[in-house]
């Protein structure tokens with residue numbers, strides 16, 4: 001899943017060393033950029049933690065940056081992740097399941113949620129959950145179980161069948177899953193479980209955003225967020241097309257006579273914004289800044305740089321999130 005953090009402010013970074021006349025111009029441009037970034041507040045403690053129950057997934061999305069295979073998090077890793085999050089001083093906490101496809105381990109996900117909710121209540125904290133899913137494995141048992149939790153589902157879908165075929169192929173060729181995915185989105189919405197659709201845009205698809213959003217709204221999606229794929233190819237033209245698409249969706253969401261949906265990107269301080277800046281626990285219990293795993297296919301060298309420790313050894317959640325300042 002390609003994540004985004006809609007309320008995150010962009011990071012600042014130390015200017016690189018540059019030389020000569022061009023270097024002076026670059027330094028001036030970087031100084032100006034830093035001044036612009038200064039209007040954003042520093043990243044606060046989020047009280048959020050992401051965990052990966054498995055790196056297996058039935059899809060092979062073209063833009064996926066996760067190293068997919070069949071690794072699974074032992075139950076102890078999921079429990080220690082919850083224990084670490086519960087050390088946070090914040091009273092409102094959130095645990096998000098990423099993957100891979102977390103619902104390949106539905107039983108373990110639900111057991112982790114039940115234990116976490118119980119421990120949080122005992123400490124006077126509110127722990128909510130987000131399950132990220134490709135949507136293929138949603139079933140009645142899950143829908144019934146989620147009624148008992150403070151939980152929402154992040155349903156990944158990029159639009160109509162032609163888009164899914166192009167960008168979200170199955171790992172093993174088989175029957176076109178579009179009808180199943182659309183049916184599952186509709187019954188998820190009907191079930192009353194808090195749901196939002198996460199739509200990923202690649203540079204070559206940036207011209208087509210509004211059509212995709214209209215299709216998802218037609219299926220019943222009531223909250224949609226758009227994020228850009230972490231990928232090469234974001235030319236000036238592609239970036240402009242992406243911004244035009246965001247603008248068109250914002251206008252669509254604000255129209256009184258338009259389709260009724262909430263465009264989640266409208267809550268951001270700026271768009272397009274930083275994809276994500278959260279902490280994530282890998283299947284082996286190692287804690288990272290999440291871009292180390294979500295961007296691993298593109299930037300494999302980030303893992304050692306963004307490793308923050310192991311859940312078995314960490315004793316406090318507060319202060320773990322890098323500030324980049």
Ligand code: SF4
Nearest residue numbers: 001057059061064100
């Ligand atoms: S659904 Fe797609 S983006 Fe998400 S983990 Fe699977 S292959 Fe990656």
